[in-house]
Amino acid sequence: MLERKWFNRINATERQSVGRDILRFDTGQRYPYEFEATQHEIPMLGLEKSANGTIVAHLTDFHAGYANIDPVHEEVLRQVEAARPDLILLTGDYIDRRTTDTDSPARIQRILSAMQAPLGKFAVLGNHDHYRGIVTSTRLLEKCDVHPLLNESHQLENGLWLAGIDDYRAGTPHVNQALAALPSDRTSLVMTHNPVLFKHIESRKIVVFSGHTHGAQVAVPFPSPKLVCWVKLGSPYVAGWYQKGESRLYVSRGIGVTRRPYRFNCPAEAAFFKLSAGSQDAEGSL
Numbered sequence: 001m002l003e004r005k006w007f008n009r010i011n012a013t014e015r016q017s018v019g020r021d022i023l024r025f026d027t028g029q030r031y032p033y034e035f036e037a038t039q040h041e042i043p044m045l046g047l048e049k050s051a052n053g054t055i056v057a058h059l060t061d062f063h064a065g066y067a068n069i070d071p072v073h074e075e076v077l078r079q080v081e082a083a084r085p086d087l088i089l090l091t092g093d094y095i096d097r098r099t100t101d102t103d104s105p106a107r108i109q110r111i112l113s114a115m116q117a118p119l120g121k122f123a124v125l126g127n128h129d130h131y132r133g134i135v136t137s138t139r140l141l142e143k144c145d146v147h148p149l150l151n152e153s154h155q156l157e158n159g160l161w162l163a164g165i166d167d168y169r170a171g172t173p174h175v176n177q178a179l180a181a182l183p184s185d186r187t188s189l190v191m192t193h194n195p196v197l198f199k200h201i202e203s204r205k206i207v208v209f210s211g212h213t214h215g216a217q218v219a220v221p222f223p224s225p226k227l228v229c230w231v232k233l234g235s236p237y238v239a240g241w242y243q244k245g246e247s248r249l250y251v252s253r254g255i256g257v258t259r260r261p262y263r264f265n266c267p268a269e270a271a272f273f274k275l276s277a278g279s280q281d282a283e284g285s286l
Helices: 070-083 104-114 127-132 134-143 175-179 195-200 225-233
Strands: 023-025 033-044 055-059 087-090 121-123 152-155 161-165 188-192 206-210 240-244 247-251 268-277
Touching: 023 070, 033 070, 055 070, 070 104, 070 268, 087 188, 104 134, 121 161, 127 134, 152 175, 161 175, 175 188, 188 195, 195 206, 195 240, 195 247
Parallel strands: 033 268, 055 087, 087 121, 161 188, 188 206, 206 247
Antiparallel strands: 023 033, 055 268, 152 161, 240 247
C-alpha cells in the first residue's frame, strides 16, 4: 500500500477519484462514461536525490473530437491541476482521425496548454497523430509548450533521463537511436504509444509508458480484453504493469475512445506515479 504524502496533492480537489472511486459522465450513450485516477510508486535504481519523490502524470489517447467526451478532458485537467505533477508524459492519439469536428484541435490545445509541470511536458505521437500528419500533430504539441521526443532522449534538470520512441505501427521507431544515450547504471523513463514495441526492446533499466489499447474499451468475459487486444491490435499487453527482465511497462487504459463511442467495465484513466529510490524488483513496483 502507498502511504505517501503525495496523496495530499490529489486530495486537494473534491472532484478527484482515488483508488477504485469512479467518476461517471453522461456522453449520450446507454451507460455512463467512467473515469478513474490511478496512483503508483516506481522504485528507481540510481535515482538522484534531486529526483526522489518526483511526481509523473501519464496521459494518453485523448481522441478529441469523438464521442462527446469533452467533460472527461476537463476532468483530466482538474486531476492534473490537483496532483501538481513535476513531469507530464503524453503518449499519443490527441485527436481522433475519424472526427469531422473542426473545433477539436483548438479544444485539445486549450487542455494541453493549461497543464503545467516544472520539469516540462513531453510527448510521442500515436497512430492517429501519424494519420493526421506528423507536421500537423507536432505543431499542435509545440503550440501547447509540449516537447515531442521522436526517437530521441533528453536529460531533465533533476538528472532523470527520458526517451521517446515513435509509434510501432504507423511511425518509424528507432529503438537503438532513442535509447542510445540512456545510462546503464540507473533507471530511465521511456515513452512510446503502442506497447507491442516493448517486445522488441532488450532488457535494460527502463520504465516504459504506453497506451493505444484502451484496455480493450469493453471488458466482458468473452471475448476477453486479452483476446480483443491480441486479435484486433496484435498486442499481448492490455492494461497495467508488465515486466521483462530489467524492463518494466505500464499500459494506461487511456482517456478517450475510438471506433465505439463508449466504454463498458473499463474506466478511462489518468495515471500518476511517484518515483522513489530503490531496487527495480522492490515489492510494490508492479
